[in-house]
Amino acid sequence: MPTGSQRGHDLNQSPIRGLVPYARLAREKGKDIYHLNIGQPDIPTPESALEKVRNESDKIIKYGPSEGLPALRSRVRDYYDKYQAELDTEDVLVTTGASEAILFALFATCNAGDEIIIPEPFYANYIGFAQVCSISIIPVTTLLEEEFALPEPATFQKHITPRTKAIFLCNPGNPTGQLYDKKQLEQLAEIVLQNDLFLIVDEVYREFCYNKKFTSVLSIESLSQQVIVIDSISKLFSSCGARIGFLITKHHAIRQAVIKYAQLRLCPPYFGQILALACYEDSEAYISAARAEYMKRRAVLYQGLQRIDGIQSYKPDAAFYNIAELPVPDTMEFCKWMLTDFSLDNKTIMLAPASGFYSNQTLGKKQVRIAYVLNQEELQDALHILHQGLLAYPHSTLKL
Amino acid sequence: MPTGSQRGHDLNQSPIRGLVPYARLAREKGKDIYHLNIGQPDIPTPESALEKVRNESDKIIKYGPSEGLPALRSRVRDYYDKYQAELDTEDVLVTTGASEAILFALFATCNAGDEIIIPEPFYANYIGFAQVCSISIIPVTTLLEEEFALPEPATFQKHITPRTKAIFLCNPGNPTGQLYDKKQLEQLAEIVLQNDLFLIVDEVYREFCYNKKFTSVLSIESLSQQVIVIDSISKLFSSCGARIGFLITKHHAIRQAVIKYAQLRLCPPYFGQILALACYEDSEAYISAARAEYMKRRAVLYQGLQRIDGIQSYKPDAAFYNIAELPVPDTMEFCKWMLTDFSLDNKTIMLAPASGFYSNQTLGKKQVRIAYVLNQEELQDALHILHQGLLAYPHSTLKL
Numbered sequence: 036m037p038t039g040s041q042r043g044h045d046l047n048q049s050p051i052r053g054l055v056p057y058a059r060l061a062r063e064k065g066k067d068i069y070h071l072n073i074g075q076p077d078i079p080t081p082e083s084a085l086e087k088v089r090n091e092s093d094k095i096i097k098y099g100p101s102e103g104l105p106a107l108r109s110r111v112r113d114y115y116d117k118y119q120a121e122l123d124t125e126d127v128l129v130t131t132g133a134s135e136a137i138l139f140a141l142f143a144t145c146n147a148g149d150e151i152i153i154p155e156p157f158y159a160n161y162i163g164f165a166q167v168c169s170i171s172i173i174p175v176t177t178l179l180e181e182e183f184a185l186p187e188p189a190t191f192q193k194h195i196t197p198r199t200k201a202i203f204l205c206n207p208g209n210p211t212g213q214l215y216d217k218k219q220l221e222q223l224a225e226i227v228l229q230n231d232l233f234l235i236v237d238e239v240y241r242e243f244c245y246n247k248k249f250t251s252v253l254s255i256e257s258l259s260q261q262v263i264v265i266d267s268i269s270k271l272f273s274s275c276g277a278r279i280g281f282l283i284t285k286h287h288a289i290r291q292a293v294i295k296y297a298q299l300r301l302c303p304p305y306f307g308q309i310l311a312l313a314c315y316e317d318s319e320a321y322i323s324a325a326r327a328e329y330m331k332r333r334a335v336l337y338q339g340l341q342r343i344d345g346i347q348s349y350k351p352d353a354a355f356y357n358i359a360e361l362p363v364p365d366t367m368e369f370c371k372w373m374l375t376d377f378s379l380d381n382k383t384i385m386l387a388p389a390s391g392f393y394s395n396q397t398l399g400k401k402q403v404r405i406a407y408v409l410n411q412e413e414l415q416d417a418l419h420i421l422h423q424g425l426l427a428y429p430h431s432t433l434k435l
Numbered sequence: 436m437p438t439g440s441q442r443g444h445d446l447n448q449s450p451i452r453g454l455v456p457y458a459r460l461a462r463e464k465g466k467d468i469y470h471l472n473i474g475q476p477d478i479p480t481p482e483s484a485l486e487k488v489r490n491e492s493d494k495i496i497k498y499g500p501s502e503g504l505p506a507l508r509s510r511v512r513d514y515y516d517k518y519q520a521e522l523d524t525e526d527v528l529v530t531t532g533a534s535e536a537i538l539f540a541l542f543a544t545c546n547a548g549d550e551i552i553i554p555e556p557f558y559a560n561y562i563g564f565a566q567v568c569s570i571s572i573i574p575v576t577t578l579l580e581e582e583f584a585l586p587e588p589a590t591f592q593k594h595i596t597p598r599t600k601a602i603f604l605c606n607p608g609n610p611t612g613q614l615y616d617k618k619q620l621e622q623l624a625e626i627v628l629q630n631d632l633f634l635i636v637d638e639v640y641r642e643f644c645y646n647k648k649f650t651s652v653l654s655i656e657s658l659s660q661q662v663i664v665i666d667s668i669s670k671l672f673s674s675c676g677a678r679i680g681f682l683i684t685k686h687h688a689i690r691q692a693v694i695k696y697a698q699l700r701l702c703p704p705y706f707g708q709i710l711a712l713a714c715y716e717d718s719e720a721y722i723s724a725a726r727a728e729y730m731k732r733r734a735v736l737y738q739g740l741q742r743i744d745g746i747q748s749y750k751p752d753a754a755f756y757n758i759a760e761l762p763v764p765d766t767m768e769f770c771k772w773m774l775t776d777f778s779l780d781n782k783t784i785m786l787a788p789a790s791g792f793y794s795n796q797t798l799g800k801k802q803v804r805i806a807y808v809l810n811q812e813e814l815q816d817a818l819h820i821l822h823q824g825l826l827a828y829p830h831s832t833l834k835l
Contacts, residue, residue: 036660036686037600037631043543043692052698079494088706089489094479096676096710131531131678134700143443147547147569163699169547169569200437231437260436276496276705278531278678286436292443298452299563300534305676306488306706310496 046166049159050367050391057374058385066378069417071405072370072387074209074355076273078328081321084272084313088306096305101297103129103281104308110315111266111281118241120253126285128293129303129311133239133267133280134160140263140282141168143292144233150198151235152191156183156358156392156399158209158237173199174394179360179402182349183211185219188226195226201233201263202226207240207249210392210404211358212351217250224258233286234258237265240354242322245330247352259285268307270355271322272314277307329355332407332414339418340405343425345433355407358389358399362425362432366390366403369428377424384417384424446566449559450767450791457774458785466778469817471805472770472787474609474755476673478728481721484672484713488706496705501697503529503681504708510715511666511681518641520653526685528693529703529711533639533667533680534560540663540682541568543692544633550598551635552591556583556758556792556799558609558637573599574794579760579802582749583611585619588626595626601633601663602626607640607649610792610804611758612751617650624658633689634658637665639680640754642722645730647752659685668707670755671722672714677707729755732807732814739818740805743825745833755807758789758799762825762832766790766803769828777824784817784824 051072058068102108108127115122130136145151147169153161155174165172173194177183191202202223206215215223227234236252252262267280282293314321333350336357340348345362363369366388373383389402407414425433451472458468502508508527515522530536545551547569553561555574565572573594577583591602602623606615615623627634636652652662667680682693697703714721733750736757740748745762763769766788773783789802807814825833 037544037633039543039686039688039692040546040549040600042546043695044688046692046695046699048695048698073498075498077495080496082494085491085494085496089491091485091489094482094485095477096480096485096674098473098475098675131704132700142567143439144437146440146442149440160699163695167542167696167699200440233437274496275498276702278702278704286439288439288444292439292446295443295446295448295563296567298448299446299560299567300532302676302678304531304678304704304707306710307704310706 042166047162050396051159051387054370054374054385057371061374061383065381067382068374069382069384069409069413069420071407071409071417072385074270074406074408075275076270076355076408077410078273078325080273081314084310087313088310091306091309099302099305099308101302102294103303104312107308107312110312114315114318115253118251118254120251122253122283122285125290126283128282128290128297129308130280130282130297131300131303132269132278133237133265136265136280136282137164137237138167139293139296140235140265141165141170142296143289144235144263145170145200148198149200150196151201151203152194152199153203154185155394156210156389158205159391161203162394172394176398179347179349179358183208183213183358185215185223188222191223191226195230199230199232201235203235205237207244207353209240209354210356210387210389212354212356214244214247214249214352216247220250220252220255224255227261228257233261233263235263235265239265239267239270242271243326243329243355244353245326245333249353253283261286263289268311268314273325274310274314277310278304279307279311329407332411335411335414336405336407336418339415343422345425357405357407358402359405360401361403363401363428364430365400368430370403372428373424377427379420379423382416382420384420442566447562450796451559451787454770454774454785457771461774461783465781467782468774469782469784469809469813469820471807471809471817472785474670474806474808475675476670476755476808477810478673478725480673481714484710487713488710491706491709499702499705499708501702502694503703504712507708507712510712514715514718515653518651518654520651522653522683522685525690526683528682528690528697529708530680530682530697531700531703532669532678533637533665536665536680536682537561537564537637538567539693539696540635540665541565541570542696543689544635544663545570545600548598549600550596551601551603552594552599553603554585555794556610556789558605559791561603562794572794576798579747579749579758583608583613583758585615585623588622591623591626595630599630599632601635603635605637607644607753609640609754610756610787610789612754612756614644614647614649614752616647620650620652620655624655627661628657633661633663635663635665639665639667639670642671643726643729643755644753645726645733649753653683661686663689668711668714673725674710674714677710678704679707679711729807732811735811735814736805736807736818739815743822745825757805757807758802759805760801761803763801763828764830765800768830770803772828773824777827779820779823782816782820784820
């Protein structure tokens with residue numbers, strides 16, 4: 036029997052996946068689980084967009100253009116006006132989710148062996164994307180004590196080598212929920228310019244900023260030929276399963292390469308594009324309502340965490356994530372224990388151990404990522420369960 | 436300004452793409468074009484399946500399982516019963532089109548620098564997939580004079596090196612329209628077994644066989660741990676835009692690796708899966724009707740080509756493609772000329788020069804691929820235009 040490839044065997048799997056069997060066992064035992072571990076919003080997809088899909092009357096679901104439907108590209112271009120981005124329709128390419136946009140961006144900017152610099156903690160799948168492209172992630176560690184602030188430009192400069200092709204940010208940040216502001220981005224822009232790098236920014240949580248103002252790197256004029264933005268309707272319009280993302284760049288050669296990668300997979304999904312097209316139509320009221328709801332949940336989460344002794348956290352600026360340090364030696368063990376050994380009124384919670392968001396998994400060992408994708412009442416209840424769980428956990432330093 | 440990656444620059448683009456601007460110009464001049472150049476069927480998608488999508492009532496379009504919806508995997512498993520494939524549901528993984536299934540299969544079986552052997556002419560995008568995976572395609576040339584018959588096992592054996600990981604077939608063949616039968620596959624199986632290789636077979640045209648019986652490699656028991664089958668609803672159910680394909684294998688480690696690649700991109704498109712699930716329900720009548728229609732078109736095409744002096748062709752077994760050698764020195768030039776310089780009653784045709792289907796593009800220089808995806812009347816008309824075009828073309832050896 037032939038063996039599979041070494042690279043397939045070695046491909047990173049988010050360590051959070053390791054908890055899935057325990058969650059299944061817990062469910063089989065009849066426990067209810069509050070899922071604070073994944074970024075699957077519970078907010079309904081825009082009803083008017085779902086209605087458009089229902090009214091779709093095409094008789095043949097044909098291949099579309101590899102770059103995406105022209106109407107969708109044009110509408111997304113218009114959407115960016117509010118972020119002072121001077122875009123042409125051709126700058127917007129439709130991808131099969133942000134995941135594909137990230138892969139295309141890495142393939143189009145980096146050769147095998149090249150390096151990209153990413154502040155950590157970062158979205159766990161970036162590791163796998165880098166492996167698929169045979170490039171190295173050079174992490175710049177940010178700290179909970181500093182509320183995961185963007186490091187000084189000099190810190191980035193220190194990590195730049197002849198193989199560095201790009202600085203990659205997630206702004207607002209998953210898993211941190213923090214926002215890099217205009218001043219920080221402009222400082223970083225100088226490093227990017229001086230070193231002739233690309234700046235790739237995953238901005239999928241852009242619309243969920245609660246106090247501070249969001250700045251898109253697309254608005255930084257000096258970087259117009261160096262910026263690649265990753266976007267998606269998954270979180271914005273609660274349409275994760277539609278698999279529609281975007282890659283936006285004014286860099287001609289990058290766009291040409293991305294189009295060739297896009298041609299290889301023929302086209303993005305048709306129904307998802309129909310949904311997306313409708314989502315961006317009159318989207319402001321929907322987005323505002325979603326933002327207001329997440330903002331209330333953020334307050335519930337922040338206050339709830341503050342009330343538990345021994346938890347270290349902060350008030351996140353944006354997205355719907357928060358990292359918290361728990362009074363336990365190893366959150367992977369604690370999260371597992373919450374599924375296997377703990378329940379309150381037959382309910383428990385599932386959290387994401389933060390080690391998976393660091394390139395060096397010994398970092399963040401005491402941290403978890405909490406996604407506030409539950410309604411306020413459920414979130415309150417989940418926090419109560421967390422508190423009681425921490426009190427009952429044998430290895431917790433939190434005692435009654 | 437930073438430059439893009441060399442690999443992005445070098446990524447192969449199907450040479451057929453070079454004709455697209457000329458087709459646009461022709462349309463702008465008001466010419467109607469019969470598209471015999473692409474595999475986009477004109478047969479309607481199953482209406483009952485479209486209706487299922489229209490009746491979809493989910494309020495949130497959520498992430499689904501990375502492996503695909505369990506109901507779809509199970510239904511596809513059942514579909515394979517008719518091909519004597521002993522499958523479990525877990526052997527079927529849903530992908531975003533056959534394109535993704537091919538990429539996953541290559542990543543999971545081959546390391547960078549490995550080799551796969553493919554009979555040529557082959558589907559042009561295989562070159563790009565191999566580039567993305569940094570592997571080499573070792574072509575085994577098949578000949579129009581031999582109706583593109585599968586080469587003898589000894590010919591494959593000759594091309595096997597220590598880096599060979601797989602033999603890759605498209606059966607029925609795109610672009611040839613030819614079928615490898617049970618006996619040929621069993622002979623090849625011996626080589627695959629002896630050399631401990633994978634056999635990856637793209638069977639997306641399986642249901643369109645017109646006289647000979649189709650054999651799926653999934654039915655060859657001795658190969659059960661070495662076979663990976665690529666499948667898709669694109670052609671089968673005329674649903675190219677839905678982006679739903681399948682990777683089927685009983686090899687545990689390959690499946691585990693493929694699942695990790697699948698987790699990176701989170702999940703296949705939701706609406707496409709809903710459509711696919713409905714397509715496979717009571718599919719026999721739909722498939723039979725489509726097959727009957729293509730069979731009639733095949734007759735029209737075959738008879739039409741026979742009637743034109745100087746064209747060399749054959750009666751294809753399967754799929755909806757045919758390769759023909761034209762009495763011209765270079766079909767790329769001829770196909771371009773048909774768009775730029777020729778029309779009959781303000782109509783012309785677009786064909787796919789076959790050079791793009793060979794690894795060495797000097798091969799097949801006089802050949803074209805003709806896709807019979809038009810109704811019989813249009814196909815008749817298109818053949819008439821081809822005939823008149825050949826008579827008028829200055830470099831044609833066909834004279835009145």
